[in-house]
Amino acid sequence: MTQALAAAPDIVVTPQPTGFGAEIVGLDLSKPLSPQVLAQVKAAWASHSVVAFPDQPLSLEALEAFTQAIGPFGVDPFIAPMAGHPNVLELRREPDEKATNFGAGWHSDWSFQKTPPAATLLRSQVVPPVGGDTLFADCSRAYDALSDAMKAMLAPLRAVHSATRAYGTQGVFAKETEKRTMEIIVSSEADKTLSHPLVRTHPVTGRKALFVSPTYTVGIEGMTLKEAHAILGFLFAHMTQDEFIYRHNWRKDMLLMWDNRCTVHLAEGGYDGHLRVMHRTTVAGDAPV
Ligand code: SIN
Numbered sequence: 001m002t003q004a005l006a007a008a009p010d011i012v013v014t015p016q017p018t019g020f021g022a023e024i025v026g027l028d029l030s031k032p033l034s035p036q037v038l039a040q041v042k043a044a045w046a047s048h049s050v051v052a053f054p055d056q057p058l059s060l061e062a063l064e065a066f067t068q069a070i071g072p073f074g075v076d077p078f079i080a081p082m083a084g085h086p087n088v089l090e091l092r093r094e095p096d097e098k099a100t101n102f103g104a105g106w107h108s109d110w111s112f113q114k115t116p117p118a119a120t121l122l123r124s125q126v127v128p129p130v131g132g133d134t135l136f137a138d139c140s141r142a143y144d145a146l147s148d149a150m151k152a153m154l155a156p157l158r159a160v161h162s163a164t165r166a167y168g169t170q171g172v173f174a175k176e177t178e179k180r181t182m183e184i185i186v187s188s189e190a191d192k193t194l195s196h197p198l199v200r201t202h203p204v205t206g207r208k209a210l211f212v213s214p215t216y217t218v219g220i221e222g223m224t225l226k227e228a229h230a231i232l233g234f235l236f237a238h239m240t241q242d243e244f245i246y247r248h249n250w251r252k253d254m255l256l257m258w259d260n261r262c263t264v265h266l267a268e269g270g271y272d273g274h275l276r277v278m279h280r281t282t283v284a285g286d287a288p289v
Helices: 035-048 060-070 139-144 148-154 225-239
Strands: 012-015 022-025 050-053 089-093 119-126 134-138 158-162 193-197 199-201 208-210 217-220 245-248 255-259 263-267 276-283
Touching: 012 035, 022 035, 035 050, 035 060, 035 255, 050 245, 060 119, 060 255, 060 276, 134 139, 139 208, 139 225, 193 199, 217 225, 255 263
Parallel strands: 022 050
Antiparallel strands: 012 022, 050 255, 089 276, 119 255, 119 276, 134 245, 134 263, 158 193, 158 217, 199 208
16 A cells, blocks of 8 residues: 655655555655654654665765654664764674674664663665665564463563673673674673563554563563563564564665664674675664553
């Protein structure tokens, strides 16, 4: 289904066939958007969770400006930003790199923060000829598909989040021996934990979504690790089933904006021997409720 948005007839929002994610054309994001068009973009993003804007050859400054039109920058820890662009990360993997590609496990960005980012924006600069897809799981639809009994059991639970498995002193990056172009900052700060509701309510749509991921969720408050692993293991397998997935296949100069409040994502890799360069910003969010 393709629908022209009423107040902005030149914008066309085409939902992905799976019903999760959409493509938006008819915009030049290198220029400021009118308040009406911006509202349409935000509404499409809230409805579809992952929106792709093809053919947007944006400068870093234009990427920064569009990000700030969506909302204030988020805080990106543990990765050195680009020189002169403190709110932009370059996700760069050289053809000869053997280290695992960045973002290779399912996660919602920085969910271990007190106020994790609402949005992440990722723009493709150099796209490899094979591989490099980003997969998204729809955590709202995954929640809806649970039984009422399971929903009732999950309702009062708080999940424990931490960056420790990735950026902690004993984490994956601390133990890495292969060369990596991206400058990762391993820190004991990453070993800290905090908890969020395991099921969160989206502040715009009011929909409930599972808010856990195998990368950053390390337990459930009040439960033994064995108990938490059993429940989380079930949820991770449930939410990443094919029926909840949108696979994003990149072309050069695409901008993707996703909603970290109701999705998890994974960078698939599969492009060894080829360069991949992406530029990434985040938009601040609220404390999950
Ligand atoms: C990420 O932000 O997790 C990386 C996504 C990607 O590089 O496709």
